[in-house]
Amino acid sequence: MSEPTFAFDLDTAVRPVSGTAGPGLWVGQLTDRWDIVDKPNGGYVLATAVRAMSGAVANHPDPFTVTAHYLRPSEAGPVDIDVEVVRTGRKLSTITASFSQGGKARIQVLGTFGDLNERIEAGGATHLRSGAPIDVEPPTTAIHRGATTPLGEEMRIALQTDLRMHPDTGWIVGKPSGTAEVRGWIRFADGREPDVSALPFFADALPPALFELDSLGWVPTIELTVHVRAKPAPGWLRCVMSTRFLADGYFEEDGEIWDSRGVLVAQSRQLGMVFRP
Amino acid sequence: MSEPTFAFDLDTAVRPVSGTAGPGLWVGQLTDRWDIVDKPNGGYVLATAVRAMSGAVANHPDPFTVTAHYLRPSEAGPVDIDVEVVRTGRKLSTITASFSQGGKARIQVLGTFGDLNERIEAGGATHLRSGAPIDVEPPTTAIHRGATTPLGEEMRIALQTDLRMHPDTGWIVGKPSGTAEVRGWIRFADGREPDVSALPFFADALPPALFELDSLGWVPTIELTVHVRAKPAPGWLRCVMSTRFLADGYFEEDGEIWDSRGVLVAQSRQLGMVFRP
Numbered sequence: 001m002s003e004p005t006f007a008f009d010l011d012t013a014v015r016p017v018s019g020t021a022g023p024g025l026w027v028g029q030l031t032d033r034w035d036i037v038d039k040p041n042g043g044y045v046l047a048t049a050v051r052a053m054s055g056a057v058a059n060h061p062d063p064f065t066v067t068a069h070y071l072r073p074s075e076a077g078p079v080d081i082d083v084e085v086v087r088t089g090r091k092l093s094t095i096t097a098s099f100s101q102g103g104k105a106r107i108q109v110l111g112t113f114g115d116l117n118e119r120i121e122a123g124g125a126t127h128l129r130s131g132a133p134i135d136v137e138p139p140t141t142a143i144h145r146g147a148t149t150p151l152g153e154e155m156r157i158a159l160q161t162d163l164r165m166h167p168d169t170g171w172i173v174g175k176p177s178g179t180a181e182v183r184g185w186i187r188f189a190d191g192r193e194p195d196v197s198a199l200p201f202f203a204d205a206l207p208p209a210l211f212e213l214d215s216l217g218w219v220p221t222i223e224l225t226v227h228v229r230a231k232p233a234p235g236w237l238r239c240v241m242s243t244r245f246l247a248d249g250y251f252e253e254d255g256e257i258w259d260s261r262g263v264l265v266a267q268s269r270q271l272g273m274v275f276r277p
Numbered sequence: 278m279s280e281p282t283f284a285f286d287l288d289t290a291v292r293p294v295s296g297t298a299g300p301g302l303w304v305g306q307l308t309d310r311w312d313i314v315d316k317p318n319g320g321y322v323l324a325t326a327v328r329a330m331s332g333a334v335a336n337h338p339d340p341f342t343v344t345a346h347y348l349r350p351s352e353a354g355p356v357d358i359d360v361e362v363v364r365t366g367r368k369l370s371t372i373t374a375s376f377s378q379g380g381k382a383r384i385q386v387l388g389t390f391g392d393l394n395e396r397i398e399a400g401g402a403t404h405l406r407s408g409a410p411i412d413v414e415p416p417t418t419a420i421h422r423g424a425t426t427p428l429g430e431e432m433r434i435a436l437q438t439d440l441r442m443h444p445d446t447g448w449i450v451g452k453p454s455g456t457a458e459v460r461g462w463i464r465f466a467d468g469r470e471p472d473v474s475a476l477p478f479f480a481d482a483l484p485p486a487l488f489e490l491d492s493l494g495w496v497p498t499i500e501l502t503v504h505v506r507a508k509p510a511p512g513w514l515r516c517v518m519s520t521r522f523l524a525d526g527y528f529e530e531d532g533e534i535w536d537s538r539g540v541l542v543a544q545s546r547q548l549g550m551v552f553r554p
Contacts (some may be wrong), residue, residue, distance in 0.1 A: 064548065065525070065548045066497060067344040067500070067502060069342075069389050071366075075303050086346075087385075092549065094348055094385055096385070096387075105363055105364050105371075108364075108373070109387075110346060110373075112500060119525045119526070119527065121376055124526020124551055125523055126524045128524065129457070129520075130521060140312060158527075180406070222341065222369070223344070223389060223502075225344060225500075225502050225546065229522065229524055229525075243406075245541050245544065246403060246404040246434075247403045247405065247506060247507065247541065248506075249396070249401020250341070264522050267501065271389075271427070
């Protein structure tokens with residue numbers, strides 16, 4: 001196998017300390033290339049953990065559903081990922097990962113893994129209530145995410161991803177719509193095509209839907225759950241993120257990710273809080 | 278403290294083996310009073326696990342977000358719940374529970390707990406896009422859930438809960454609506470009022486929304502996540518459950534639970550599969 005040449009593969013690379021894939025301790029190295037201001041993006045951290053979990057059971061590489069609880073911000077540098085297999089069955093394996101840095105727990109992950117190819121072969125009932133939220137290709141009027149936040153802070157993640165927000169995105173032009181929903185197209189900046197391992201990252205890569213309520217600021221994630229529904233085709237991913245209920249400072253954010261064929265490839269939900277220093 | 282007299286309290290009772298609340302091994306006893314056909318309802322099993330997790334950190338009794346992965350069906354009889362605190366902070370504690378019977382893992386739970394009273398005192402931004410899905414009280418035309426499934430199998434859970442389905446529920450009268458959404462009112466049959474500990478149970482207590490697609494049958498839950506958003510007031514809980522995407526035999530089901538004041542008290546999402554024997 002040749003060395004990975006794309007940023008996402010390099011920066012989420014993990015290896016089992018024992019030298020053999022399976023449960024046990026895995027190590028890796030977070031970089032600062034996926035930072036939101038001064039901390040690694042939560043989806044990037046989760047994707048790194050999932051990469052180790054994917055190696056725990058040979059025939060169950062795909063995360064069907066993963067939940068991460070964010071305990072403390074992560075930082076660039078070495079990571080320890082302790083992977084345990086709770087149960088492995090014929091179709092599914094349930095796996096936990098304790099992700100730490102310098103002996104401090106950063107995220108805790110619980111997931112059920114399987115083989116998406118097998119799922120597709122099995123076929124089964126299909127019924128989709130709605131289609132992809134936006135066109136396959138971003139229009140020329142789509143708004144490039146800049147390398148700074150609305151508050152002027154640096155966004156290194158913007159150098160690794162090509163994110164085009166829908167032209168209707170109000171908060172970017174200082175006119176929040178009042179409805180907490182954002183839509184956009186996303187892909188890696190270096191041409192790497194999307195795959196299953198990238199979906200946990202993309203599920204947390206858009207700006208918060210809450211920005212459309214005029215509540216710019218820090219909205220830390222407490223928990224993020226991603227359901228991977230299919231393998232994505234090459235090309236742009238189309239994302240819609242929305243928040244329906246913000247109460248007592250806590251909110252959910254629901255996401256859908258659609259691929260270029262018009263297939264729903266992931267759904268996400270997070271519980272977040274509006275941080276007031 | 279007097280002995281509990283309500284079925285839900287009796288049947289989810291757990292105690293720490295050490296005699297002192299905190300992390301470690303807890304034990305309890307599932308009963309068959311919450312069975313769907315011949316297995317305990319998944320929400321009942323989760324509620325029992327959450328009861329132990331609630332005792333792990335003294336000032337963080339409330340599950341803000343809990344995720345359960347279902348590994349094997351549970352059964353009536355003794356349970357072991359191994360509770361670990363991953364991290365405890367000032368506002369939040371992250372806790373895992375490994376729930377087993379006879380040495381076999383049944384469900385694995387990951388949750389973040391806190392104190393809902395503190396959240397209310399903190400106040401914070403509030404914005405709800407939509408209101409409760411149905412009236413406060415069930416109309417006389419609401420449909421009582423019977424003690425058998427559509428396939429004629431026994432539902433012991435129906436003796437413990439008073440569930441009234443919305444009069445528009447099509448599948449009950451053999452006319453599925455074609456839209457995978459169900460609405461209903463629910464409370465305990467013995468008059469116990471709802472509280473936070475009951476919400477993980479109620480989040481999984483309605484019949485599957487998929488029944489409105491004419492796909493009666495077994496739809497096992499792989500993963501269930503419940504966000505508790507507020508403490509419920511006494512009275513009926515109002516629930517709406519819906520599925521938007523069923524593909525390759527897998528589906529999400531999203532739920533909302535509203536209390537008698539019109540407060541959203543919980544949201545849920547599960548990943549399930551349509552089981553074809």
